[in-house]
Amino acid sequence: MNARHLFVADDIGPMNIHQDSTFGLMLHCQDRGFEVYHCDTDGLLGRTSGAMARCRPVQVREVVGDHYTIGESEVLPLGAFDAIWMRKDPPFDMNYIAATYILDGAPATTRVVNRPSSLRDWNEKAAVLRFPELAPRCLLTRNMAEIKAFQRDVGGSVVIKPLAFSGGTGIVALHPGDLNTNALLEISTRNGEEFVLIQQYMPEVTEGDKRVILVNGELGGALLRVPPADDLRGNIHVGARTEYVQLEPAEVVLCEALKQPLKDAGHIFVGIDLIGGKLTEINVTSPTGIREILHAGGTDLAAALVDAALA
Ligand SMILES: Nc1ncnc2c1ncn2[C@@H]1O[C@H](COP(=O)(O)OP(=O)(O)O)[C@@H](O)[C@H]1O
Numbered sequence: 001m002n003a004r005h006l007f008v009a010d011d012i013g014p015m016n017i018h019q020d021s022t023f024g025l026m027l028h029c030q031d032r033g034f035e036v037y038h039c040d041t042d043g044l045l046g047r048t049s050g051a052m053a054r055c056r057p058v059q060v061r062e063v064v065g066d067h068y069t070i071g072e073s074e075v076l077p078l079g080a081f082d083a084i085w086m087r088k089d090p091p092f093d094m095n096y097i098a099a100t101y102i103l104d105g106a107p108a109t110t111r112v113v114n115r116p117s118s119l120r121d122w123n124e125k126a127a128v129l130r131f132p133e134l135a136p137r138c139l140l141t142r143n144m145a146e147i148k149a150f151q152r153d154v155g156g157s158v159v160i161k162p163l164a165f166s167g168g169t170g171i172v173a174l175h176p177g178d179l180n181t182n183a184l185l186e187i188s189t190r191n192g193e194e195f196v197l198i199q200q201y202m203p204e205v206t207e208g209d210k211r212v213i214l215v216n217g218e219l220g221g222a223l224l225r226v227p228p229a230d231d232l233r234g235n236i237h238v239g240a241r242t243e244y245v246q247l248e249p250a251e252v253v254l255c256e257a258l259k260q261p262l263k264d265a266g267h268i269f270v271g272i273d274l275i276g277g278k279l280t281e282i283n284v285t286s287p288t289g290i291r292e293i294l295h296a297g298g299t300d301l302a303a304a305l306v307d308a309a310l311a
């Protein structure tokens with residue numbers, strides 16, 4: 001079968017070929033003899049005559065500094081692709097949402113990963129509210145007085161999470177008695193105008209944040225990301241150290257509970273974050289981690305993901 005794959009993603013030039021999951025997926029598709037195309041969201045065209053993409057064929061290789069060759073641009077209907085990988089990085093803003101409206105126009109014969117309507121429905125920070133028994137205590141609000149009351153209620157520290165970002169951007173911990181409390185809340189909520197997710201602080205974060213890749217709801221592999229000594233955040237982008245890990249039995253049970261809801265939502269490529277055995281984030285927009293798992297001797301999850309997309 002000669003499948004054709006479109007990757008909607010940021011430019012290929014700056015991609016780190018050792019870390020970038022989109023690059024890993026492209027490489028795997030190419031190794032299987034599939035055609036690979038790329039566009040950014042500016043290539044998506046929502047026409048009344050049908051959804052299209054102005055995109056370019058691309059060849060990739062694992063050579064630092066010379067990792068791709070890109071062809072001439074062509075306009076193709078979304079139906080020309082067997083799979084479309086929506087891998088645009090946040091911000092999760094109106095531009096992101098508009099792109100999902102265009103991807104909604106793909107015919108049933110084209111698998112969009114992840115399903116565009118579910119990308120809109122499952123905000124990566126707020127989606128943990130769907131699983132109260134798996135997550136730390138949370139409050140989604142833009143009311144600063146409510147945040148302070150919630151912090152008193154949980155009796156300790158909380159973490160403030162803006163809804164639109166990823167890679168640790170805007171994530172801060174708020175400790176009791178911090179004289180910056182009001183200022184931090186004003187900055188994070190833009191004076192009460194913007195919703196944030198407030199989450200109970202998990203002290204186990206110093207031991208690491210586990211990234212678990214779920215492929216169509218099934219457990220793929222996991223990485224432990226240990227934050228740098230001077231940072232709360234266990235994101236690879238801010239310099240966290242990674243190691244390949246096995247999950248604890250209780251963590252496997254947690255993943256089992258997510259399996260059916262993720263399958264039902266068409267969330268084929270998901271990366272959940274676990275701290276102290278609790279579900280702290282559900283990454284659906286452009287999860288990472290498959291390259292690190294592969295380099296650490298784990299399975300090549302790109303293969304499992306492409307199989308799931310074409311099933
Ligand atoms: N509830 C929490 N308790 C302690 N640390 C947290 C908590 N939630 C997140 N963090 C820290 O902040 C980092 C980023 O938070 P996360 O919710 O995963 O957002 P993102 O990765 O999208 O920026 C995590 O890797 C972790 O180090």
Ligand SMILES: [Mg+2]
Pocket residue numbers: 167273281
């Ligand atoms: Mg995270």
